[in-house]
């Protein structure tokens with residue numbers, strides 16, 4: 001398992017209307033086996049921060065350490081980092097031209113050079129874990145949103161990651177499918193996976209999170225244990241946000 | 247349902263929108279397709295009027311040909327037989343050139359979306375150059391250039407020229423096809439530890455093929471028509487067979503009518519085939 005340290009991270013985007021500070025001097029630590037939930041209004045830089053962790057975005061300033069290895073160091077092989085940090089997206093991003101089984105086995109086979117048979121056995125066992133064993137041979141378009149997201153989680157797990165990032169994994173789902181995905185995530189958390197997620201499922205945060213981080217306008221405003229954060233937040237901005245969503 | 251609960255639903259939905267970020271990489275609804283403005287209309291089941299006009303034209307051409315051959319066997323039967331001798335050359339040039347164009351187009355398309363500045367530039371210049379010069383001029387120029395550098399048969403030089411000319415347009419189709427694939431696909435592949443080239447090979451290109459297949463079908467039809475230009479390179483395709491016949495018999499109008507009918511019928515058959523292919527693709531995806 002792994003430890004993720006985000007130190008004084010800033011990320012600017014150049015837009016036609018000038019420079020946009022998506023993340024400003026944000027720091028947070030996810031210890032080995034911890035579950036950390038990031039909350040905050042839309043556009044507050046949550047996704048950008050998550051994407052910086054596995055190098056989908058290049059940080060403008062600051063450092064990101066995974067198990068003490070600085071991913072922003074030019075000599076670090078960012079691809080090795082990505083192999084070890086799984087990511088689950090809001091829009092699932094399954095590969096529509098491949099079967100569920102091939103979605104899961106592709107990366108282990110092509111990147112990890114795993115034997116095809118071995119990868120398929122691994123895929124089946126992961127599908128069993130997310131309750132979709134019987135869907136191995138179908139294409140993702142034939143699955144419901146909740147099923148697709150569970151396959152996406154299995155696909156990320158097939159690389160045997162040390163940590164997992166989730167970016168609003170249930171936001172694109174119909175309400176009746178949210179639970180099946182959250183159940184898989186809860187199971188993963190109780191198995192001791194290091195998880196950094198953006199979600200507004202407060203039930204999940206209460207049940208599984210060690211820490212909740214509130215972000216607004218690119219800044220980390222407040223960090224705390226879920227029960228403290230939800231009942232007595234220190235910052236008025238956190239209070240205001242929670243009043244709206246709770 | 248009472249007013250209160252509707253009110254709450256609206257409030258809940260408004261909050262959901264405030265809190266939930268829009269995923270910028272989410273795929274757009276519906277299947278991406280590339281629309282061509284040039285060339286013949288592709289008749290599909292859904293579009294009644296196109297299909298009707300296709301039928302009218304196609305059966306009109308067949309009936310007219312039959313009438314000419316049956317009622318005026320002299321000279322029309324001979325003209326048909328003579329012109330159809332060019333059919334193998336026309337098809338050969340078309341098929342091999344489209345294969346060449348697809349290969350060149352794939353590299354050009356990949357080059358246009360490449361992260362390397364100078365590769366971008368080379369592909370861009372190639373496309374601009376080809377688009378800015380009349381096809382006939384390019385064809386003759388490349389034909390003579392290839393001919394003076396290498397000792398190759400006329401048909402090889404012709405295929406090479408057409409491939410280079412159509413490769414630029416094909417490159418634009420491939421580029422548009424690649425860009426039609428949702429960005430999330432590349433990101434998911436990268437996040438799984440794949441390199442960019444692995445992502446292209448296993449994720450992006452297989453999906454691009456599906457998106458651009460109809461457009462390639464369209465290019466095939468254009469290629470078949472434009473292959474008539476190789477008749478100036480002394481290749482005996484349909485058009486040249488017709489023109490040679492004219493120089494012997496001076497039956498210009500009659501011969502060109504037959505040449506036109508032959509091209510029209512082939513083109514219409516191909517466009518229907520492309521339409522059927524598109525329908526099948528939609529059913530499977």
Ligand SMILES: Nc1ncnc2c1ncn2[C@@H]1O[C@H](COP(=O)(O)OP(=O)(O)O)[C@@H](O)[C@H]1O
Nearest residue numbers: 013015022041042043044045046047048049267
């Ligand atoms: N690739 C990008 N280019 C330009 N601006 C971006 C890009 N990605 C995100 N942004 C901007 O950065 C800000 C933070 O976005 P994001 O991290 O997606 O927020 P959140 O996930 O909290 O909703 C937003 O204003 C968004 O428009």
Ligand SMILES: [Mg+2]
Nearest residue numbers: 046047267268
């Ligand atoms: Mg987001």
